[in-house]
Amino acid sequence: MSxxxxxxxxxxxxxxxxxxxxxxxxxxxxEFEDFPVEDWxxxxxxQNAGSAANGGNEHLWEESWDDDDAAEDFSKQLRxxxxxxxxxx
Amino acid sequence: MxxxxxxxxxxxxxxxxALAAVLTPIAxxxxxxxxxxxxxxxxxxxxxxxxxxxxxxxxxxxxxKSEQAAWVDxxxxxxxAVGEVLKYEERYPGASAVDIFIAWKKVSNALIKGxxxxxxxxxxxxxxxxxxxxxxxxxxIKADLEVAARGSTGYGFxxxxxxxxxxxxxxxxxxxxxxxxxxxxxxxxxxxxxSRKWGIYETTNLLFKTYFKxxxxxxxxxxxxxxxxxxxxxxxxxxxxxxxxxxxxxxLGVIHxxxxxxxxxxxxxxxxxxxxxxxxxxxxxxxxxxxxPCHMVTTHTLPSRQxxxxxxxxxxxxxxxxxxxxxxxxxxxxxAMAAGEAEFVKRRIYLxxxxxxxxxxxxxxxxxxxxxxxEEPKDGQPAIRRTRIPVSEFAAALRIxxxxxxxxxxxxxxxxxxxxxxxxxxxxxxxxARERGMVVLSKNNTAFPGTGV
Numbered sequence: 001m002s003x004x005x006x007x008x009x010x011x012x013x014x015x016x017x018x019x020x021x022x023x024x025x026x027x028x029x030x031e032f033e034d035f036p037v038e039d040w041x042x043x044x045x046x047q048n049a050g051s052a053a054n055g056g057n058e059h060l061w062e063e064s065w066d067d068d069d070a071a072e073d074f075s076k077q078l079r080x081x082x083x084x085x086x087x088x089x
Numbered sequence: 090m091x092x093x094x095x096x097x098x099x100x101x102x103x104x105x106x107a108l109a110a111v112l113t114p115i116a117x118x119x120x121x122x123x124x125x126x127x128x129x130x131x132x133x134x135x136x137x138x139x140x141x142x143x144x145x146x147x148x149x150x151x152x153x154k155s156e157q158a159a160w161v162d163x164x165x166x167x168x169x170a171v172g173e174v175l176k177y178e179e180r181y182p183g184a185s186a187v188d189i190f191i192a193w194k195k196v197s198n199a200l201i202k203g204x205x206x207x208x209x210x211x212x213x214x215x216x217x218x219x220x221x222x223x224x225x226x227x228x229x230i231k232a233d234l235e236v237a238a239r240g241s242t243g244y245g246f247x248x249x250x251x252x253x254x255x256x257x258x259x260x261x262x263x264x265x266x267x268x269x270x271x272x273x274x275x276x277x278x279x280x281x282x283x284s285r286k287w288g289i290y291e292t293t294n295l296l297f298k299t300y301f302k303x304x305x306x307x308x309x310x311x312x313x314x315x316x317x318x319x320x321x322x323x324x325x326x327x328x329x330x331x332x333x334x335x336x337x338x339x340x341l342g343v344i345h346x347x348x349x350x351x352x353x354x355x356x357x358x359x360x361x362x363x364x365x366x367x368x369x370x371x372x373x374x375x376x377x378x379x380x381x382p383c384h385m386v387t388t389h390t391l392p393s394r395q396x397x398x399x400x401x402x403x404x405x406x407x408x409x410x411x412x413x414x415x416x417x418x419x420x421x422x423x424x425a426m427a428a429g430e431a432e433f434v435k436r437r438i439y440l441x442x443x444x445x446x447x448x449x450x451x452x453x454x455x456x457x458x459x460x461x462x463x464e465e466p467k468d469g470q471p472a473i474r475r476t477r478i479p480v481s482e483f484a485a486a487l488r489i490x491x492x493x494x495x496x497x498x499x500x501x502x503x504x505x506x507x508x509x510x511x512x513x514x515x516x517x518x519x520x521x522a523r524e525r526g527m528v529v530l531s532k533n534n535t536a537f538p539g540t541g542v
Contacts, residue, residue, distance in 0.1 A: 031298065032298065034223070035331075035335070038216075040332075044367055044368075045363060059395055061390040061393060065455055065540055066416055066456070071456060071459045071460065078485055085485060
């Protein structure tokens with residue numbers, strides 16, 4: 001009996017801070033944070049000077065169409081779909 | 090007294106960050122009693138005198154009379170604010186976040202006043218302005234939350250509209266004071282080496298954050314106009330500390346992004362991305378949240394696995410959509426948009442992502458072109474792709490892409506409309522020969538510009 005009571009209070013205690021802090025967490029979420037230091041050398045930046053300009057950036061993006069391996073599959077699918085249409089005509 | 094010796098030390102080495110640390114209204118891990126011991130060192134009656142003698146006793150530092158007076162005023166206001174902070178932290182009856190904000194406004198005003206005139210505080214002390222401004226904003230947000238909480242429990246009959254207008258009242262007031270800090274930096278006429286102009290981007294950043302928070306992004310335009318009008322007198326951007334510039338470029342990028350100016354947005358966000366500190370995970374994630382949709386709109390390319398790998402949240406946000414775009418899966422795309430809608434809208438990226446549907450459609454139609462294979466080669470000429478494709482093949486592809494069942498046919502008019510749209514948007518090159526039910530695509534690897542065919 002006392003056990004279940006305790007468990008209940010524990011659950012309540014655990015729930016409360018969550019409810020209280022939730023809206024604040026959401027707000028903080030979106031905010032650009034202050035940097036711990038004011039300045040840093042380019043070597044510590046995301047893209048260091050060596051790979052500047054566009055060169056170093058290429059691997060970050062990829063083309064938006066499928067590679068040609070998948071083209072085979074699609075070609076088959078397309079032929080089947082066209083047959084269906086012809087069949088129904 | 091620790092605070093006074095920290096102050097004298099910061100002054101003797103002319104370190105702005107060290108001085109700003111003295112004015113920070115929180116205790117530190119190394120000195121948890123920092124605020125308490127400062128508050129207890131004096132009382133309201135002897136405060137000014139005590140400050141004068143402890144801050145400037147001895148001959149260790151040389152500070153002009155007018156600067157001394159300014160610091161005494163600033164620390165007197167700080168002492169009162171610290172009193173409110175301590176009361177609040179100790180849940181003293183009657184303590185409130187609003188009172189902390191009111192007291193901190195006085196600190197801000199005393200500091201701003203300290204910079205006035207030619208004998209005012211020197212430019213190296215600018216980090217104090219950033220710190221005081223930052224906490225002004227923090228305390229205002231807390232005060233607004235407290236007012237809102239009070240309103241929701243106590244006065245049940247308030248007009249909803251009035252509550253809405255006033256829900257950011259303190260933060261709006263903070264914005265006006267931070268705006269004075271901004272002007273204080275921008276209008277300084279001192280030679281550039283000792284000018285407050287070095288504080289222009291950091292105070293702008295603080296205002297950007299504040300305007301975003303009170304949903305007045307439009308007000309950022311006034312700041313940008315003021316900065317542009319002075320641009321010939323400002324040092325170039327790369328002369329400023331990277332933290333100032335990365336934050337500034339990030340917000341500039343987001344401002345253009347919200348205006349749907351994706352090319353400009355991308356430029357600023359790319360600068361922010363490249364200069365951002367490698368360990369600033371959260372900030373890098375925020376930059377990419379906007380850079381990825383920009384990149385999709387301007388170049389039709391998608392984030393690589395390598396780019397998303399360190400950011401599981403972004404992976405979750407963009408991966409399903411990217412996969413559907415790549416496969417030309419229109420139904421999957423619509424489902425991914427619907428599934429992510431709440432998150433996309435909250436992050437204000439729904440609009441550009443929606444444009445991804447055109448890219449998915451382009452990829453689907455491109456597959457038709459690839460599947461069409463090559464014409465019979467003539468007299469040893471290199472093989473060329475079949476460029477005359479029946480509209481019915483595109484219709485069939487659309488049935489695949491939309492997972493159409495046998496019963497639901499695809500209307501040929503609709504297919505023609507989609508084709509015309511892609512051609513109009515430059516994603517496809519060619520024309521529709523309606524009378525023959527054919528699409529005639531451009532030759533020489535220009536049918537789907539930028540995709541190699």
